[in-house]
Amino acid sequence: MKMLGSEAIIECLKREGVDLIFGYPGGAVLTLYDAIHKLQLPHILTRHEQGAVHAADGYARATGKTGVCFATSGPGGTNLVTGIANAYMDSVPIVAITGQVSVDLIGKDSFQEADICGITTPITKHNYLVKKPEELTRVLKEAFYIASTGRPGPVVVDVSKDVFNAVIDFEYPEEISLRGYSPVFAGEEESIDQLVEVMKKAKKPLIFVGGGVVLSDTSNELRKLTELTGFPVTTSIMGLGTIPSDDPNCLGMLGMHGTYVANMGAVDCDFLLGIGVRFDDRVTGLVKKFASNAYIAHMDIDKAEVNKNVLVDLKVVGDLKWSLPLLLDKIEKSNPEKYRENVKEWMTQIKEWQQEVPLPQTYPTTDEGILPEKIITEVSNITGGDATLVTDVGQHQMWAAQYSKFIKPRSFFTSGGLGAMGYGLPAAMGAKFGIPQEQVILFTGDGSIMMNCQELSTIADNDLPLKIIVLNNEVLGMVHQWQRMFYGGRYIHSTTKGKTDLVKLAEAMGVTAFRIEKEEELVAGLRKALIEIKGPVLVDIVIPQTANVLPMVPPGSRLDQMILGGKD
Amino acid sequence: MNRTLAVLTENKPGVLTHIAGLISRRSFNIESIAASYTEEPDMTRITIDVTVEDDVQLEQIINQLSKLIYVIKIVNLTDEDSITRELALIKVVADKHNRSELRNVVEIFRAKIIDVNRETVVIELTGHERKIDAFCEVLRDFGIIEIVRTGKIALSRGPLAAKDM
Numbered sequence: 001m002k003m004l005g006s007e008a009i010i011e012c013l014k015r016e017g018v019d020l021i022f023g024y025p026g027g028a029v030l031t032l033y034d035a036i037h038k039l040q041l042p043h044i045l046t047r048h049e050q051g052a053v054h055a056a057d058g059y060a061r062a063t064g065k066t067g068v069c070f071a072t073s074g075p076g077g078t079n080l081v082t083g084i085a086n087a088y089m090d091s092v093p094i095v096a097i098t099g100q101v102s103v104d105l106i107g108k109d110s111f112q113e114a115d116i117c118g119i120t121t122p123i124t125k126h127n128y129l130v131k132k133p134e135e136l137t138r139v140l141k142e143a144f145y146i147a148s149t150g151r152p153g154p155v156v157v158d159v160s161k162d163v164f165n166a167v168i169d170f171e172y173p174e175e176i177s178l179r180g181y182s183p184v185f186a187g188e189e190e191s192i193d194q195l196v197e198v199m200k201k202a203k204k205p206l207i208f209v210g211g212g213v214v215l216s217d218t219s220n221e222l223r224k225l226t227e228l229t230g231f232p233v234t235t236s237i238m239g240l241g242t243i244p245s246d247d248p249n250c251l252g253m254l255g256m257h258g259t260y261v262a263n264m265g266a267v268d269c270d271f272l273l274g275i276g277v278r279f280d281d282r283v284t285g286l287v288k289k290f291a292s293n294a295y296i297a298h299m300d301i302d303k304a305e306v307n308k309n310v311l312v313d314l315k316v317v318g319d320l321k322w323s324l325p326l327l328l329d330k331i332e333k334s335n336p337e338k339y340r341e342n343v344k345e346w347m348t349q350i351k352e353w354q355q356e357v358p359l360p361q362t363y364p365t366t367d368e369g370i371l372p373e374k375i376i377t378e379v380s381n382i383t384g385g386d387a388t389l390v391t392d393v394g395q396h397q398m399w400a401a402q403y404s405k406f407i408k409p410r411s412f413f414t415s416g417g418l419g420a421m422g423y424g425l426p427a428a429m430g431a432k433f434g435i436p437q438e439q440v441i442l443f444t445g446d447g448s449i450m451m452n453c454q455e456l457s458t459i460a461d462n463d464l465p466l467k468i469i470v471l472n473n474e475v476l477g478m479v480h481q482w483q484r485m486f487y488g489g490r491y492i493h494s495t496t497k498g499k500t501d502l503v504k505l506a507e508a509m510g511v512t513a514f515r516i517e518k519e520e521e522l523v524a525g526l527r528k529a530l531i532e533i534k535g536p537v538l539v540d541i542v543i544p545q546t547a548n549v550l551p552m553v554p555p556g557s558r559l560d561q562m563i564l565g566g567k568d
Numbered sequence: 569m570n571r572t573l574a575v576l577t578e579n580k581p582g583v584l585t586h587i588a589g590l591i592s593r594r595s596f597n598i599e600s601i602a603a604s605y606t607e608e609p610d611m612t613r614i615t616i617d618v619t620v621e622d623d624v625q626l627e628q629i630i631n632q633l634s635k636l637i638y639v640i641k642i643v644n645l646t647d648e649d650s651i652t653r654e655l656a657l658i659k660v661v662a663d664k665h666n667r668s669e670l671r672n673v674v675e676i677f678r679a680k681i682i683d684v685n686r687e688t689v690v691i692e693l694t695g696h697e698r699k700i701d702a703f704c705e706v707l708r709d710f711g712i713i714e715i716v717r718t719g720k721i722a723l724s725r726g727p728l729a730a731k732d733m
Contacts, residue, residue, distance in 0.1 A: 121586055122593050126637040129581070146637060180578060180640040304631035307624050 005133050006035035006164035009097065012140040013041060015172050018068050020044065020059065020433060022052040026072025027112060028099025031164035033070075044433060044462065047454035049076050051426040053083025054452070057092050058430030061413045062388060062438075064217070066093040066148045067430065073099045074112030077158070078119065082420050084154045085123040089417025090238065091215060093152035095143050102161040103131050116158045125153030133166035141173045150183025151302045152215060184301060187318030189326065194314055195273075195297055196330045200338065202271035204346045205231045206291075208254060208283075211238030211416065212276015212300060212320055219243070219409040221324035222275065228331055230340035231273075232350055234262035236283050237397075238416045239276070241406040245385070251350070252359065255283035256553045257398040260357035261350060263551070263559040266291050268349075274298045276320055279309040280417065285559040299323050357551070357564055359402055369544035370519045372396065372471055376403035378523055379441060379469065382530050387411065387439040388431055392424030392448030395477035398549040400443040422451025425468070429459055432466045439467070439530070446472040446496050446540075453505060459536045460510030467530055468511070468538040470502055473545045481548050485563070506538040513538040570599065571626050572645045572652060572722045574730045575614040578638040579605065583612060586636050591616075596629050600654075600719030611640065611731075615721045643730040645722045652722040655692070656700045657682075661711035662689040670710055677703045688713060 003011070009032060013021070021043045025033045036043050046052040049071040056067030067087075071080050077098040087094045101110045117127045126146050128139045136159070143155040199205065213222050219242040226233050226249045233243050234254040243250045252259035254266055263285075266272065272291040276299065277283070284290040290310055297314040298306050306315040316323050331339070359373075376399050379387075385407035391397040391414045406412065413431060415423040428442035449470055459466050473480075474497040483491050506513035512533055516525040522541075529537040551562040577583045584603055591598055599617040606613045620626045630642050645652075662670045663686065674681055674691055677699070683690035693703055697720055704715060724730060 117582065118585070121582075121589050178637060181637045302635070304628065304635055306631075308628060311624065 001170045002167055003170050004031065004035065004164065005136055005159070005166045005168055006031040007039060008136055008168055008170050009140065009159070009164075010035045010039040010041050011170060012137055012172060013068060014039070016140075016144045017065065021068045021070055022046055022055040022059070022430060023070030024049045024052055024072070024076060025070075026076050026099065028073035028101060028161045029070060029076075029164070031161070032097075032099065043070075044458065046426065047457050048452065049079035050083055050422065051429075051452055051455045051458065053080045053094065053096060054086070054423050054426035055430030055433070055455075056094050056096070057083060057087050057423075058390060058413055058427030059434040060087075060092050060094055061410065061427075062431035062434035064410070065434075066095055066144055069094065069096050071096065071098050072112065073101050073116075073161070074114045076112075077116035078114050081119060081123070082418075082422070084120055084156065086415050086418040086420045086423060087154040088123045088125070090415070091152050091211060092154065093147040094154040095147050096154060096156045098156065098158045099164070100129065100158045100160045106131070106160065116156060120156045123154070124156050127156040128158065130157060130159045130163050133163050133168045136163060136168065137171065138173050142176055142178060145176050146178075146181060184303075184317065185319045186322045187316060191314065191316045192323060192326050192330060195316055195327060196334055198271060198295055198297060198314065199229065199273070199331070200334065201342075202231070202339075203342055204269045205229075205271040205273065205343060206265045206269040206294075207231050207233045208235070208266070208272055208274045208277055209233055209239040209242050210236040210275070210277030213239060213242045214409045216276065216301070216320040217409070218320045218324045221320070221328060223247070224328055225324065225331070228328065228336045228339070230343050230347065232265065232347070234258070234265065236277055236280065236416070237401050237414060240401060240404075240412045241409045245404075245406045251354075253401055255280075255285065255559070256555075257402065257549050257551065258283075258553075258559070259359055259402070260551055260562065260564070261353040263553065263562060264353045265350060267558060267560040269294045272296045274300070274312075275324070276300060278305045281309070284310060285553045285557055289558040367544045367546055369473065369542045369547075370516065370522055372399040372543050372547055373403045374519065375469070375471065375522065375526075375541055375543070376400055376443070378526055379530070380405035382526055383439060383441070385411070387441050388413070388435065390414070390424055390428035390431055390440065390442045392442075392444040393419045393421045394445045394448055395473075395481060395547070395549050396443050396445045396448075396471040399471070402549075421448040424448055425452045426455045428466055428468070429455055429464060432464050441467045441469060441530070443469050443471065445477060446470055446474060446502065447476040449502070450496070450500075456506055456509040456511050456538070464536055465534060466536050468506075468536070469529070470538065470540045471543050472502065472540050473543045473547070475545050478549070480545065484546070484548070485552075486554070502538065502540045511536045511538050513540065515540040515542070517542045569620060570646075571618050571620055572650070572720060573616045573618065573630065573633075574643045574645050574722060575616055575633060575639060576606075576641045576643075576731055577612045577614060577636075578640060579610045579612045580638050583638045584614070586638065587614060587616075587633065590632060590636065591629075594629075594632055596620075602719040602721050613730075615719070617720045641731060643724075643733050645724060645730075648724040648733070649726065650722050650724045652696060652720050653694055654697045654700055654720050655694045655718045656704070657716050658691045658693070658704065658707060659688055659713040659715075660691060660707050661687065661713060663687060666710060673706055679703060
C-alpha cells in the first residue's frame with residue numbers, strides 16, 4: 001500500500017499496539033503530526049519535551065508496554081535527553097521518535113539541527129538515523145523489538161524530514177534479522193543446580209531484589225521463594241513492591257537510606273542472592289565491605305551486570321522468567337523444610353535488629369511542620385497500599401520509599417538510577433494515562449515540582465485525576481541535609497523560600513489546590529484530596545526544614561556504619 | 569596486561585562511534601584500534617588492543633561491548649594461537665652522507681624504502697609492534713620527521729575464522 005513516510009510511522013505504531021503518544025510538535029515533525037490526525041492515533045500534547053519523555057516512561061512502567069514520545073529536531077531532541085538517560089538507567093522501554101532536518105541539510109549546522117544520535121549514544125540501548133524511506137519500517141520494527149526485549153531500554157529513532165514526506169510502499173516486516181542481538185532467555189541450568197546447593201547450606205542468607213523482578217513480572221515467584229525457604233528479603237528502591245511490606249520476611253530497603261535490619265543483614269550475611277539488581281553504589285555503601293563474608297550469587301538477564309560492581313561467586317545469567325521458576329522447582333524437590341530449619345537462628349537475629357531500630361522513628365526537629373513520615377503513613381492508611389506511587393527526587397523520595405505500604409509490584413515509580421529531579425510530575429501523569437482506573441499519587445518536593453511544573457497545565461487540561469502531594473520545607477531538602485551533616489551547616493544556595501505560592505501556581509494552571517499546615521488537618525485534608533475531590537489536586541503540605549532522612553550510611557562508609565538519630 | 573580482541577560488527581554507519589564511545593565512557597584503556605571491511609561485505613572487523621588489570625575487567629569489556637546491537641561477535645585472540653601485525657610508515661632524514669648506512673638498518677629489519685628525495689626517505693615496516701618500536705628507536709639516530717602506525721591487527725592461526733569460533 002502506498003503511503004507517506006509519516007503515515008507509515010503511525011501505521012507501524014498501531015501494529016506495535018501503541019495506543020497513546022506523548023509529544024510536542026515542531027518544524028521537522030509537522031508532516032508526522034498531520035499523519036497522527038489523519039490516522040487517528042491518540043496523542044497528549046505536553047508542555048515541554050522533557051514532560052513527554054518522562055510521561056512515556058511513567059506510562060511504560062505502569063502498563064508494562066513500550067512508551068512512545070515524539071519531538072522535533074534540535075531543541076526538541078535535546079530536551080528529551082534527561083528523560084532518555086533516566087529510562088536507560090532504570091531499564092524502561094521507550095521509543096523516542098525525533099524529527100531531523102532534511103538529508104541535504106544534515107551536517108551543515110542548519111536551523112534546529114542537533115546530532116541527536118551522537119548525543120544519545122551513551123544513554124540509549126540503540127539509536128537510528130533514518131535517511132532513506134525504504135529503511136523506515138524495518139527500523140521501527142527493530143526499535144520496538146530492541147526496546148522491549150532482554151533488558152529493556154530506550155531506543156531513539158531520528159527521522160530526516162524528507163523521509164516523512166516520501167511516498168513508500170508500506171509493508172511491515174514480519175521477521176527481524178539482527179545478527180548482533182538475540183536477547184537471552186534461558187541460561188545454563190547447571191548454574192541453578194549449583195545455586196540450590198549453596199542455598200541448602202546457607203545459615204545467614206539474604207535475598208536482595210531489584211527492578212529486574214518488576215520488569216520480568218516475577219514477583220509471585222519471588223514471594224514463593226521466600227515462602228519456601230524462609231529467607232529474608234531486602235530490596236533496592238527499584239524493587240519496592242515485589243514483596244509486600246507486611247510480609248514477615250520483608251526487611252525493607254537496603255543501602256544509604258535502607259532500614260537498620262537490611263543494612264546489618266547485608267554486612268553479616270553468609271549468603272547473598274542478588275535477583276535483578278545491579279549493585280548500585282547507593283545500595284552497596286563501601287563496595288569492598290559489601291557482604292564481604294558472604295557467598296554472593298547473582299541472577300540477572302544482563303551478563304554485563306555480573307562482576308561489574310561487586311565480584312560474585314556464582315552467576316545465573318538468563319531471564320528471571322526462566323531462572324526463578326526453575327529454581328523454585330528444584331528447591332521444592334530438595335526438602336524445603338531444611339532451609340527454614342537452617343535459618344532459625346538467623347531469623348532471631350533479624351527480629352532483634354528489627355526491634356532494636358525500627359521504622360518509623362520520630363525525627364528530632366527544631367522547627368514547625370508536619371512530620372514527613374506521618375504524611376506518607378497516613379496516605380498508606382487511606383489507600384491500604386492499593387495505589388500507584390510516583391516520586392520525584394530528594395528527601396520526599398526516600399521517605400516515600402521508607403514509609404509507604406506496598407502490596408504489589410509496579411506500584412512505585414521513581415528516578416532510581418539517574419536521580420532526576422523533575423521526573424515525578426510528568427511520569428505520574430504518564431502513569432495515570434496508562435492506568436486510569438488506578439489511584440496514582442505523586443509525592444514531590446517544593447524543589448522537584450518546579451523543574452517540570454508546566455505539566456500541571458497538561459494535567460488540568462486533560463482533567464486527569466492525579467493526586468499531587470508536595471512535601472514543602474522551602475528548602476532543597478536533601479542538599480540541605482548534606483550541608484547540615486557534612487558541610488558544617490552552611491546552607492549555600494539550597495533554599496527555595498521566596499514569593500512562589502505553589503497553591504496559586506497550581507490554581508493558575510487549572511489544578512485544584514490547597515495547603516495543609518497543621519497536623520490536625522492532615523488526615524481530613526488527605527481524604528479530601530484522595531477521595532472527595534474527583535479531579536486533579538495538589539496538596540501543599542508544610543514540613544519541618546530540619547528533618548533528616550534516616551538511617552543514613554554516609555557516602556563511602558560500610559552499611560553498618562549508619563547515622564541513626566531517632567528519638568532522643 | 570594486554571589483550572587483543574577481534575570485534576566483528578555489522579557494517580553500519582556509527583558502529584565505530586558506538587564502540588569507541590563505550591570504551592571511553594566506561595574508562596577502559598585501549599592501546600590501539602583498527603577497523604576495516606572483511607570477506608563479508610556487510611561485516612566490519614575491529615581489532616582492539618586493551619590494557620586490563622585482570623580477567624574480570626576483560627570480561628566486563630567483552631560483555632559491555634557485546635551489548636551493542638551491531639556487535640556480532642567478540643573473540644579474544646590472546647587466548648587463541650594468533651598472529652598480530654602492525655604497519656608503520658616512517659619519514660627519516662637521509663642525505664647522501666648517511667643514506668647507505670640507513671639502508672643497512674632497513675635491511676636488518678627487513679623494512680622497505682618506498683620513497684626517496686634529496687633530504688629524506690619514507691620507510692615501510694610490517695611486523696609485531698615491539699619490532700616497530702625497536703626499529704624506531706634505531707632510526708632516532710638518523711632523525712625521525714614523522715611516524716604513522718596502523719595499530720595492531722590480529723588473525724588466528726589454523727583453519728577457523730573468528731566468526732566460526
